[in-house]
Amino acid sequence: MQEDAEGESKKQLPADMYYEYDELYSRPTVTPHSEIPENLLHFHHSFGYDSGHRSNLQVLDDKTLIFVAGNLLVLVDIFTKEQRYLRSCSGGGIGSITVHPSKEYFAAAEKGNQPNIIVYEYPSLRPYRILRGGTERAYSYVEFNHDGSLLASVGNKPDYKLTLWDWRQEKVMLSCKATSQDVYRVCFSSYNPELLTSSGSGHIKFWKIYSTLTGLKLQGCMGRFGLTAATDIEGFMELPNGKVVSGTDWGNMLLWDRSDIKVEICNKNGRTCHAGTVQPFALEDGQLLTFGSDGVIRAWDSELVSVADSNTDSSKFEVEPQNELVVGRNVCLSSIVKSSMPDSFIWFAQDSNGAIWKLDLSFSNKTLDPARLFSFHRGAIQSLDVSKTSHLMATIAMDCSVKVFDFLEKRELTTVSFGNNATTLRWAPLSVNESGSLLLIGFEDGVVRVLEFYDPQKLYVLTGRSSKEEAKLRLRQVVKPHNAAVTAVAYDRNGEILATGSVDCTVFFFTVEDEYQPIGFIHVPGAVQALEWSPHSHPDNRLLILCQSGHVVEVQRPHPEAQQPAKTFHLSELPRRSFRFGSIKSQLQREEETIRRQVTKKMKKKEREKEESQQPGTEEEEEELPPLCSVDTPSPLYCGFYSLPGQFWLSMGGIDSGFLYHCKFSDKQEADPEKQDDVPFDSLPVHNADDDPILAITFSSDKQLLLCGMHSGSIRVYPLQPGDHSITSMQAYWTLSVHDNEHGHLRHIRCSHDDHFVLTAGDDGNIFSFSLLPPEELQKSLQRKKAKVPSPREGLENKPLPADIEDRKAYSIESALQNLQKDRLRQEAELKLQEKRKKLAEIQKKYEQVLKDNQSLPEHVRLTPEELQLDSRFYELVERMKTERMMEVKKQLAWEQERCNIAFNKLHDWFKESPEANVVTVVTICSDHRVSTYHLPVLTNLSAQQNTPSSSDGHREDAAPEHTKHGARPANDGSETEEEEELRPLEGRSTMKLGNRQEGRLQKAATKARAKIEKRKQEWAQLYAEKPDENYEDPQYVQAIHEAEESLQLMTNPSALINMKELVERKREEFTALQENIREKQIKMNKQIVALRDSKVRLVSWLHAQGQQLQKVQQLLAKHLHRPPPTLPSILPEETPEKWLLNKLTALRRYRPLWEQRCKERGNLCWSSSEVASFVEQVHKEVEREEEEKASSLCASSVTIEEEEDDTAVGEGAELSELEKELQREKEIRLLYEQDSLLKKVVTIMESSMSQFDTELLLLRRKKVRLDIQLKLDNLHQLTVHQERLVLNEFEKREGSLQENLNRCVKEENSITSQLEECKEQLELQRSHIVKLQTKEKTLNAEFQNLLDGNDKLREFLTSVFKKNIKPVKTEEPKEEERDEDDDWGDDDYSSTEDGGATMDVSACPPGCKPELLECISMLRERRQNLEELLAEEKKSVQALKIKYDSLVKKETSAKSCRKAAEKKLELIKKEILEKMNALDVVVPLRLHQIQVSSKNLVPSDLGEVMVLDRMEIEKLQECIKQLKVDNKQQNDLYVEAKQKYTRLNRNLEDMATEITEMEGKCNELMMQKFGRLVDLDALQTQTGNRELEKLKQDKRRLEAAFKKELKQWDEKVDEARDRLSEVTERNTQLLYSMTSLNDEKGKQRRRDHTRRETQEDIRRLKETTERQSQQQRTLRREIDRLSRSGGHVSASSVVQLPFLAEKQAQGHPTKPSKPQKSRKKSSKKGAN
Secondary structure (H helix, E strand, O other): OHHHHHHHHHHOOOOOOOOOHHHHOOOOEEOOOOOOOOOOOEEEEEOOOOOOOOOOOEEEEOOEEEEEEOOEEEEEEOOOOOEEEEEOOOOOOEEEEEEOOOOOEEEEEEEOOOOOEEEEEOOOOOEEEEEOOOOOOEEEEEEEOOOOOOEEEEEOOOOOEEEEEEOOOOEEEEEEEOOOOOEEEEEEOOOOOOEEEEEEOOEEEEEEEEEEOOEEEEEEEEOEOOOOOOOOOOOEEEOOOOOEEEEOOOOOEEEEEOOEEEEEEEOHHHOOOOOOOEEEEEEEOOEEEEEEOOOEEEEEEHHHHHOOOOOOOOOEEEOOOOEEEEOOOOOOEEEEEEOOOOOOOEEEEEEOOOEEEEEEOOOOOOOOOOEEEEEOOOOOEEEEEEOOOOOEEEEEEOOOEEEEEEOOOOEEEEEEEOOOOEEEEEEOOOOOOOOOOEEEEEEOOOOEEEEEEEOHHHHHHHHOOOOOOOOEEEEEEEEOOOOOOEEEEEEOOOOOEEEEEEOOOEEEEEEOOOOOEEEEEEEOOOOEEEEEEOOOOOOOOEEEEEEOOOEEEEEEOOOOOOOOOOOOOEOOOOOEEEEEEOOOHHHHHHHHHHHHHHHHHHHHHHHHHHOOOOOOOOOOOOOOOOOOOOOOOOOOEEEEEEOOOOEEEEEEOHHHOOEEEEEEOOOOOOOOHHHOOEOOOEEEEOOOOOOOOEEEEEEOOOOOEEEEEEOOOEEEEEEOOOOOOOOOOOOOOEEEEOOOOOOOOEEEEEEOOOOOEEEEEEOOOOEEEEEOOOHHHHHHHOOOOOOOOOOOOOOHHHOOOOOOOOOOOOOOHHHHHHHHHHHHHHHHHHHHHHHHHHHHHHHHHHHHHHHHHHHHOOOOOOOOHHHHOOOHHHHHHHHHHHHHHHHHHHHHHHHHHHHHHHHHHHHHHHHHHOOOOOOOEEEOOOOOOEEEOOOOOOOOOHHHHHOOOOOOHHHOOOOOOOOOOOOOOOOOHHHHHHHHHHHHHHHHHHHOOOOHHHHHHHHHHHHHHHHHHHHHHHHHHHHHHHOOOOOOOOHHHHHHHHHHHHHHOOOOOHHHOOOHHHHHHHHHHHHHHHHHHHHHHHHHHHHHHHHHHHHHHHHHHHHHHHHHHHHHHHHOOOHHHOOOOOOOOOOOHHHOHHHHHOOOHHHHHHHHHHHHHHHHHHOOOOOOHHHHHHHHHHHHHHHHHHHHHHHHHHHHHHHHHHHHHHHHHHHHHOOOOHHHHHHHHHHHHHHHHHHHHHHHHHHHHHHHHHHHHHHHHHHHHHHHHHHHHHHHHHHHHHHHHHHHHHHHHHHHHHHHHHHHHHHHHHHHHHHHHHHHHHHHHHHHHHHHHHHHHHHHHHHHHHHHHHHHOOOOOOHHHHHHHHHOOOOOOOOOOOOHHHHHHHHHHHHHHOOOEOHHHOEOOOOOOOOOOOHHHHHHHHHHHHHHHHHHHHHHHHHHHHHHHHHHHHHHHHHHHHHHHHHHHHHHHHHHHHHHHHHHHHOOOOOOOOOHHHOOOOOOOOOOOOOOOOOOOOHHHHHHHHHHHHHHHHHHHHHHHHHHHHHHHHHHHHHHHHHHHHHHHHHHHHHHHHHHHHHOOOOOHHHHHOOOOOHHHHHHHHHHHHHHHHHHHHHHHHHHHHHHHHHHHHHHHHHHHHHHHHHHHHHHHHHHHHHHHHHHHHHHHHHHHHHHHHHHHHHHHHHHHHHHHHHHHHOOOOOHHHOOOOHHHHHHHHOOOOOOOHHHHHHHHHHHHHHHO
C-alpha cells in the first residue's frame, strides 16, 4: 500500500507546471519544400462577434470580457476597447469557454479531430492544463463546479460524451454518453456536489454520482414531459430545495421535481412569462431572474416558485413578476454573466442580434439604464468590399444594416439601417467616382440603393454647423430592377455600365451617370451567383454571368445610348453564348488511377526481372478501374474568373469539388441552354479540397498572390508567376484556419487598395483583418497614413433625399412598365366597351319603339312574339343562364337549409324521445289505480347562477400583506466607519512603542471579551425569556380545550364561524347536492314506471292481435255460430304522451281547416293550453273514427264479396253434393275449434297477465308513495338550505365591505408596526453607537492618564492642552450666516483664554516637555473633539428617532382601535347572521310513537318549546357525562400532584437563592484579596491587556523575525555552499573517472611494453642460441667428419649440453628440448599479435 501511495504521489502533477503556448497553438500550414514564409500573413484585428454561438460571453475581471471568434479567443477591454487574442490549438475552432469561479483560470474547449480542453491561467495567459480524450469531434459545453475543483464537459455529435475531470491532474473521473441529441448545457449543483443537470434538444437529464464497490458511477435520469409538449431547453436553474426550473420555447417555465414536471409556471391571467424562449439564469436576494428572447429580464419570487403546485386541470401555476427590466427593442438575449466585482449588481448580456449589453439588475430607484457596450453584425456576413482609395471597409449582414470600418485604426465609422436585409455590396471603382465615396448595395426585395459616403464635418463647416459624426452614409438613388434578392452587382472596366444579377434569373443593365438610367435586362438559365466583366487585356468588353445551377453565360456589353423600347426592357437581341458545366471529376480520378497503376506495374515488372526464381506467365490480374459516375443533380457553382478571351476558371461544389476547372465556350450553341452539354477542357487539382471547396477567389493588385476562401473557414494563399493566366504555378500554398470550421464558411475575401491588408468575412459573423507586412514594418510604412473619409460633393447640403422604396411589394422597373402597358390597354378596352354600350342602348330604344308601333297596329296585321323573335337560340341561352343562376342560389342556400333541417330534427327528437319532458300515467286494467312519472324540468346550471360573486368580493383581500423587515441602517454608519478609520492611525502613533499589529491584537482581545460577555448576556436573556409566566398554561391543555370547543360547535359564538365566502359556497354545494339527489331518485322511479307502461303496451298489443285473428276466424263462420269476444283493454292517451306528436298526414290536413274555422269563430282571442289540447284530441278522435269506418267498410265489402262468390257458386251448382257438404262441415268444425281455442287462450292469458300487471302497478304505487315522502323531506331540507342561502346573500355584501375595511385596517396596522420595529431597531443601534463612543472616550482618557504618569510637573499644562477646544480649519470661505454661527460657537465653546484671562500658547513646548509627548497629546485632543462631535450628532439622531417613535406609537394605537372597531362590527354582523339563521323554521315530521318525553311520561299539548333530540344523541350525551366525571376526577388528581410539585419547586428556589448569595459573598471576598476593591468584571475583561507584556512580546517577535531572517540568510548561504560543494564534487568525480580511465590505459600500455620487451629479449636470446647451435653444429659436423674418417665412436659424455637447457634444468624444468621450444614459439606469436 505504501508503494502504491508513493506511486500515486509521483504521478501528481506539480502545481507550478505550465505548458508553452508557442508550442501548442495552431500554426499556418505551408507546402513542404516551398519558399513560402510561415509568417506570410499577420493577424491584425477582429471586427465581428459570433452572437449566435451559445454562451459566447464570459467575464474575467472587472474590465475584461472574453468570447470566441472563429479560431480565436478574444479578450477585450471594456473601457479602452483593446483586444488580445489566443489562437486555438487544434485549428478546428473553439466549441465552448468557461471561467473558473476564482477568475484565475479559464477553459477553452476546442473542436476538431480528438480535440482538447486547454485551461489557461489568467492574467498570464499561459496554458496550465490540457485535458485530452473527452470527445471525438467537438465540445458543446464546459462548466466548472461551485468550488472549481472539477470540470464537466459534454461533446457534440457523434458521441455526445459527458465527462467529469479532475482538471488539475488532467484525469478523467467519470465518463458516459449523455444522450443521443444535442446537449446545450451541463451544470453542477450549487447545493449538492453529487448532482448534475444537463439539457438540450428536446430533453433535460438529471445526473447523480454514486459510490459503488468498483468506484464512482454516473447515473442519469431523463426528464419526462408527460402531457406537456416537449421543448428544447436552453437554460435551467436549481433551487435550494433541490427542484429545477427550466425554460421552454413558448415562454413559460417548467418546475421539475426529480424527473417529472410538477407544474408549468406562467404569468398572471394565463400570459406567458416571456414572449419566446425563456431561460432562468440566477438566484439573487430571494428572486429568480429570467431572460427571454423578447429582450426583457424579469424577477420572480423564488420561494413562491419553489413551492408552486397546480390546483386546476390546466397544470399551470400563475405567478406575477416582482421586477422587470426591458433592455431594448429588437433585443434577443441568449446568455448573461455576472460581473466579477463582489456584491455587484452589474451583469453583461449576449444579444443574439449582434450586441453586448451592460445591465444593472439592482431594481432600485437608482438603477442605471441598459448600456450597449459593443455593436456587431448579426448572423452571416453577406458581402464585404474595400475602398479603392483608403483603408476603409464596408460590410452588410442579415440584420438590415450597413457598416463602414476604418480597419487601419481598428474602429467602426458609421452604421445605417434599412427596412430589408442587404444581400450584396460593391464599392464603386475610381472610374465611376474618383473620390471613392459611392457604395452600391443590393437588397433581398430586389431594390438597389446607391449610398454616398462622406465626412459630415466638412459639410457642416460650409453650413456653419457642427457635427460629432466622423462619417456618414446618405441615400443618393433608389431603383428596383428585380423582383427577388439581388445577388451580384458589377461595373464594367470603363465604369460606364452597371450590371445587377438576382435570384429571379435576370441581369439588369444601367448607364452610369449622375442618375443611373435603365438600359434593359436579359434572362439567364439560373439564379445569378456572380458577375465578372472582362479585364482590359481582352479585346471585347463582355460580361461573364455565373449561375448557381452551373450555367455560365457571356453577353456583349449593351450600348449605353441604346434606345429604350416602349413595351419592355427585355434585351432579346443582345449577343450571348452559354456554357453548361458537365462533371468530369470521375473521369479525372479514373485517369489518375490509371497512371498510378501504370507506374506501380512498371515498378513490379522491374522487381520481377531482378528475381531469378520468378517463372514466366504468373502476372497478376488487374483490378477494374473505378466506374464513371453520372450526376443527375448539377453541382453548385461558387466562383469563377476570366483567364483568356472566351476562357474562364470555375470552382464547383458538391461532388465536383477538389478541382479548378478551365472552361471555354463551344462554337456550337444551342437555343435552349438546358440542352447545352459542355465539359471543361482542362483542370487543376486543389490539394485537400475534396470536402473543402473554394468559395471565394481574389487576386492581389499585382496578380502575384491568389487568395482563396475555403468552405472550412480557412484562408489559402497561392503565390503565382507573373502573366500566368493558366495558373499552372498554382502548386505550393499557405493556409491558416481563421473562421469556425463548421459554420464559418469563408465566402468573402478582399485585399486593400495598397495590398498591405487582407480582409475576410464568414458565415459565423466574424470579420478579420490580416497584414501582409510584419507589425513593425507595417507601423513604419503607415506612420503618416490614415484612413481618409471622402469629402462631400458640392451642393450636397441643398439636395433633398430621394424617395426610398419601403414597400416590399412595390413594382420593379419592368413590372411597372408592363403594368403601365396593361393600364393603357385596359383604358382602351374600357373606351371600346363604352362605345358598344352606347350602340346597344340606341338599338334597344329602337326595338322598344318598334314594339310600341307593333302594338298600335290592328290585330290582324300585328306581329306575334314568335315572329318578332329573330332566333330561338337567344331565348334558350337566357333560360339556361337563369337555370344556372337558380342552381347557384340553391348552392348558396344549401348550408342554411341544412342548418334549419338539423334544428328541426333536434327539436323533434327532443319532444318525441325525451321521457323527461312528458308525464306518463299508467292505469291498472281491472281498477282505476294510477301511477304517474315525475315531471322533471330542465336542470339549470346552478353553479353559474348561484356562484355570482358580489362586487365586494372581487376586491377583497384575504389577508393583510406581509411586510418585509429590513435591517435598520442609520445614516451615520458611514461616518462612524470613516471616524474609526481616521482614529486607527492616531491610536497607532499614540502608543509610540506598540505597532499597529499589537494594537490590533489588543483590540481584538477586548472585542473577544466583549463578545463573550454579550453572549453570556444573551444566554441569560434567553433563559429568562424561556421562564414561564405566572399565568402560564400547558400548550397541550390549551390545544385540548380548543379542540373541545370546536367539537361542541358553539354556534352562538361568532368567532366559531367560518369565513362567509366559504359558508356561502358550502350552502350552495349542499343545495346542488340535494337537487341532484332528488333528481336521480325521480329519474330512477320514472324508468321503472315507463318500463311497466311498456309491458302493458306489449300486452295490449298482443291481445289486440289475437282479437283481430279471432275476428278473421269469425268472418268465415256464420253469425249464429259467433261467440262474443272478451272486452280487451286499451292504452289510454295519457299513457303514451309521446304519440301526440305522431300526427298523420290526414290528421294534419284535417287539423288546418278546423283550426282556421275555430279561429274565425273565436276571433283573435288567445287559446289556452287546455283548449289547444282538447282540440287536438278531438281532431285525433275524428281521424280515428274515420279510419275505423273505412276499415269496417272494407271488411264488410270483403265479406259481401265472399258471400256473393258463395252465392254465385251455389247458384251455378244448384245444390251441393254430399262431398261438398262434408267439406263445408269439416271447415265449420275447424273454425269453431279455432274460435274456442283463441277465446280460451285470450281469456286465460288476459286474466293472469292483467292481475299480474295490476299487482306490479300497486307495488310500484306504494313504492312511489314512500319515495314521495322521502322526497318531501328532501324538499323541506332544500327549502331550509335555500332560506339560509337567502339570508347569507342578504348579508354577504355588508360582510364583504366590513371585511375589506378590516383588511385595510390590518394592513395599515402591520405597516405601522413594521415601521415601529424598524425605528426601534434604529434607536437601539444608535444607543449602542453612543455606548461605543462613550467607551472610546473612556479609553482615550485612560490613554491620556497613562501619558501623564511620570509627568506630574506638566500635568496641569498637558491637561489644559488636552481639554483645549480648537476650532477646525475650513478650506472654503463660509457664507455669512455660517460665519456668524461659527463665530458665536467659537466664542462660547472654544475660548482661547484660561482662568485669570492669561493667554496660553498651546503650540509652544514648555521646558522639560518632550515634543513627541506634546504632539501625542495634540492628537489625543483631536480624537477627543471628534468623539465629542460624533457623540453630539448621535444624541441628536436619537432624539429625532424618539420623536418619530412616539408618533408611530400614537398611530399604532389609533390603528389598533380602528381594527378592533372593525372586528367588533364584523362580529356583530356575523352574530346577526347567526341569529337570523337560527330563527329559521325547520319542519321535522314526527309520529307519535317516535315521541318520548324525558321529564314526564305524558306528552304535552304544546311542543313548541320542546327540544327534539335523537335517541342516539341522548345516549351519546349520557356517555359523555360519565366520561366527564371520570376526567374531572383525573384532573383533580393532577391538580393535587401539581400543587405538591409547586411547593417543592418553591423550596428549591429558596435554596438556590441562598446559594447565590453565598457565592456572591465569596466572589467579593476574592476580589478584595486580589484587587483590594470591588471591580466591574465586565469592564475588566474589556481592558486591552498588559501593555508591558505586549511590548515584551513585540520585542520577542521582532527578535524572532530578525533571527529567522538571519537563519534564512545562513540557510541560503548553506544551500549555496552545498550547491558549490555538489558542483565541485561532481567535477572532482568526473576528474577521478578520467584519471582512473587514464591509469587503466597507462597500465595496459605498460603491460604491452613489458610484453614487447620480453618478446625482444626472447628474440635476442633465441638468436644467440641459434648462433651457438649453428656453431655447435659446425663443431659436431667437423667432429663427425673427423670421427668417420678415423672410424671411432662418440661417447655420451662427449655430447655438449646447450646453455639454455642447462638453465632450465637448473630451475627444475624437464630436460626435454622439444617442449620448451614449442611453448616459447607460442608466446612469441602472442606477443607479436
